[in-house]
Amino acid sequence: MIHQNTEAGRTISKSHSSFRKIVVSSLIFLIIAGFLLDIMLGSVSIPFREVVRILFEQTSEQTAWLYIVQKIRIPKAITAVLVGCGLSVSGLQMQTLFRNPLAGPSELGITAGAALGVAVVMLSNGHITSMPAIRQLGISGSWLIVVAASMGSALVLFLVVLIAGRIRDNVVLLIVGVMIGTITLSVISIWQYFSQPEQLQEYILWTFGSLGGVTDYHLYVLAGTVIMGLVLAFASSKALNVLLLGENYARSMGLTVGWARAIILASTSLLTGSITAFCGPIGFIGIAVPQLTRSLFNTSNHRVLIPCTCLIGTLLMLACDIIAHMPGSQTVLPINIVTSLLGAPVVIWIIVTRSNLRASFV
Amino acid sequence: MTARKSILTAVDLSIGYRLSKGQTYKIAGHLQLNLWQGELVCLLGPNGAGKSTLMRTLAGLHPALEGYISITNLPLSDLKPQDLARKLSMVLTERVEAGNLTVYELVALGRYPYTSWLGTLTAKDVTKVYEAMDVIGITAYQHRSIQYLSDGERQKVMLARALAQDTDMIMLDEPTAHLDLPSRVEMMQLLHQLAKKTQKAILLSTHELDLALQAADKVWLLLPDGNLQVGTPEDLVLKGAFESAFARNGLHFDQATGGFVLHRDNQGPVIGLSGHKDLVFWTRRALQREGFRIETDQTNAYRIEALFTNNQPDWTLYQNGISVQYNSMAELLAALQLWKNN
Numbered sequence: 001m002i003h004q005n006t007e008a009g010r011t012i013s014k015s016h017s018s019f020r021k022i023v024v025s026s027l028i029f030l031i032i033a034g035f036l037l038d039i040m041l042g043s044v045s046i047p048f049r050e051v052v053r054i055l056f057e058q059t060s061e062q063t064a065w066l067y068i069v070q071k072i073r074i075p076k077a078i079t080a081v082l083v084g085c086g087l088s089v090s091g092l093q094m095q096t097l098f099r100n101p102l103a104g105p106s107e108l109g110i111t112a113g114a115a116l117g118v119a120v121v122m123l124s125n126g127h128i129t130s131m132p133a134i135r136q137l138g139i140s141g142s143w144l145i146v147v148a149a150s151m152g153s154a155l156v157l158f159l160v161v162l163i164a165g166r167i168r169d170n171v172v173l174l175i176v177g178v179m180i181g182t183i184t185l186s187v188i189s190i191w192q193y194f195s196q197p198e199q200l201q202e203y204i205l206w207t208f209g210s211l212g213g214v215t216d217y218h219l220y221v222l223a224g225t226v227i228m229g230l231v232l233a234f235a236s237s238k239a240l241n242v243l244l245l246g247e248n249y250a251r252s253m254g255l256t257v258g259w260a261r262a263i264i265l266a267s268t269s270l271l272t273g274s275i276t277a278f279c280g281p282i283g284f285i286g287i288a289v290p291q292l293t294r295s296l297f298n299t300s301n302h303r304v305l306i307p308c309t310c311l312i313g314t315l316l317m318l319a320c321d322i323i324a325h326m327p328g329s330q331t332v333l334p335i336n337i338v339t340s341l342l343g344a345p346v347v348i349w350i351i352v353t354r355s356n357l358r359a360s361f362v
Numbered sequence: 363m364t365a366r367k368s369i370l371t372a373v374d375l376s377i378g379y380r381l382s383k384g385q386t387y388k389i390a391g392h393l394q395l396n397l398w399q400g401e402l403v404c405l406l407g408p409n410g411a412g413k414s415t416l417m418r419t420l421a422g423l424h425p426a427l428e429g430y431i432s433i434t435n436l437p438l439s440d441l442k443p444q445d446l447a448r449k450l451s452m453v454l455t456e457r458v459e460a461g462n463l464t465v466y467e468l469v470a471l472g473r474y475p476y477t478s479w480l481g482t483l484t485a486k487d488v489t490k491v492y493e494a495m496d497v498i499g500i501t502a503y504q505h506r507s508i509q510y511l512s513d514g515e516r517q518k519v520m521l522a523r524a525l526a527q528d529t530d531m532i533m534l535d536e537p538t539a540h541l542d543l544p545s546r547v548e549m550m551q552l553l554h555q556l557a558k559k560t561q562k563a564i565l566l567s568t569h570e571l572d573l574a575l576q577a578a579d580k581v582w583l584l585l586p587d588g589n590l591q592v593g594t595p596e597d598l599v600l601k602g603a604f605e606s607a608f609a610r611n612g613l614h615f616d617q618a619t620g621g622f623v624l625h626r627d628n629q630g631p632v633i634g635l636s637g638h639k640d641l642v643f644w645t646r647r648a649l650q651r652e653g654f655r656i657e658t659d660q661t662n663a664y665r666i667e668a669l670f671t672n673n674q675p676d677w678t679l680y681q682n683g684i685s686v687q688y689n690s691m692a693e694l695l696a697a698l699q700l701w702k703n704n
Binding site: 235237238246248251255298 | 448454
């Protein structure tokens with residue numbers, strides 16, 4: 001009897017995992033295609049054969065193409081991969097930790113916290129938060145920005161966690177998160193109010209978000225921080241799985257909840273903080289990608305979810321970047337506009353299909 | 363037969379809350395508790411008596427004010443969370459809402475204290491998970507997502523998860539609270555069999571008095587004054603412990619039936635009742651509901667005789683020597699109401 005059941009169970013899970021393998025391999029294929037496409041397309045069109053040659057032989061007919069691909073487009077595509085992975089995974093962690101399908105880095109005001117962290121550093125320097133300003137800093141300066149942004153997001157996250165301990169209602173928590181985000185942004189606004197018009201323009205450009213301009217050691221700093229955050233996230237996947245049952249159950253199964261929460265918060269702050277510092281506040285990826293992954297893979301197991309959100313997040317970010325460059329034209333749309341255009345309908349879809357949002361965590 | 367193993371011991375335990383400035387609010391003190399293997403113990407008591415606090419204190423989730431608790435002869439305070447999780451598993455009242463989680467996956471989470479840092483299940487873990495699902499009888503729907511389960515099925519899944527945790531003791535906080543009557547009876551039966559079959563110690567708090575009295579090997583009755591009565595259900599009933607525990611206006615614990623009686627302080631007219639015992643039982647309930655006081659005295663001026671004629675119930679109402687026959691309770695009650703109102 002027991003053996004029969006076990007057999008039946010294994011066959012079903014086998015067909016399940018073969019479906020997953022198909023999805024994962026097609027995702028990887030699409031990501032490679034998207035990566036190449038992202039390098040090929042842009043205001044200057046470079047033929048596919050040349051792109052491959054530059055990638056594998058590091059030579060090209062035109063030195064301008066070599067420079068564009070190596071110094072601009074590859075760093076930008078790698079940044080897209082890092083942003084896609086980082087924001088999606090931090091969104092996933094927040095949704096599980098707060099047991100709230102609408103939680104995400106920008107929704108709970110975490111990106112606003114990161115912006116505040118960046119602003120504080122810049123203010124003490126007498127400059128304004130902007131990519132050019134960050135770029136002018138040396139390697140120690142970019143680390144400083146990452147630390148400040150991560151601390152800013154950790155501060156907001158910590159506040160949200162404190163309030164979440166008192167308020168169990170999903171929607172109320174979300175409103176509180178939005179309010180904390182508003183307060184943080186208004187602090188930045190006060191400082192903006194006393195700024196020069198040209199500085200303001202730079203700040204507003206920063207809020208549009210940009211994947212470009214993260215080059216050289218900035219890219220190493222961003223990559224190092226995001227990988228650290230992802231490793232922490234993966235290490236906490238077992239804890240995230242038991243946290244699905246709620247903190248009390250998790251505790252009864254031997255989880256030290258405070259410790260687990262600290263690791264998850266550290267991971268989320270590092271991911272959101274570093275990405276926001278370099279690329280501006282990019283919205284909706286953090287909330288939409290975990291939802292898409294859950295419905296595609298039909299699981300809540302974080303050991304599957306974390307790698308798979310990385311894949312989908314990467315693919316979506318690459319797609320957004322391709323769309324932002326509007327192939328065939330000279331115009332470049334800000335990345336934040338594209339992610340919002342794609343992401344906002346997903347959020348509306350979640351709210352409409354989950355009419356019992358208040359009671360359930362999906 | 364080997365001697366039974368003690369699973370949980372509490373000596374001179376005081377439970378309650380620490381307020382500010384070193385003050386304490388004590389709920390109950392000097393509790394001496396023992397839980398043996400294979401024993402099903404029901405913790406009963408009126409709302410607000412401190413059942414939850416006692417459960418949480420015994421589970422190490424809430425600090426004790428004074429006293430000593432040990433689980434399998436190891437002091438609770440010395441056990442690390444991971445070690446405690448291998449000795450004590452819990453089923454809580456909170457509803458688990460985790461979409462996209464199958465029954466199998468949820469039960470497998472019970473193996474948490476045994477798996478590596480990544481949570482990989484070994485062959486032994488998988489065997490334990492299937493054993494737990496087989497004992498509870500949920501293997502048939504192991505691949506169903508838990509959001510599509512009924513409350514009763516869901517509670518069984520949570521119990522299977524606690525079982526997969528492979529502990530000496532399972533604690534359940536009001537496991538029957540959200541269930542309908544058949545599921546409640548089934549859950550209590552299951553817990554009773556589980557204690558006997560697996561020799562685990564099971565402690566559960568419940569408001570299900572009549573079910574608890576039937577299923578429990580022992581009852582811990584926590585009174586509002588902080589007094590804890592321990593004994594077999596029958597001893598406690600016969601000692602009158604329940605009457606004092608639930609002493610409230612209009613509520614009366616009937617020792618004869620082991621349940622509560624709603625209409626005890628009737629002031630209505632007196633009526634005699636006799637006949638077949640089943641019919642007398644149900645007629646008495648109907649009459650009490652209507653406010654009559656019942657006497658078994660046959661000489662009363664007004665009396666009812668309830669008998670089966672050709673396997674059909676019928677009631678004869680004698681009023682001052684006149685007798686009228688009724689074929690249903692409704693007719694009888696209608697006639698009595700007329701008389702009562704005049």
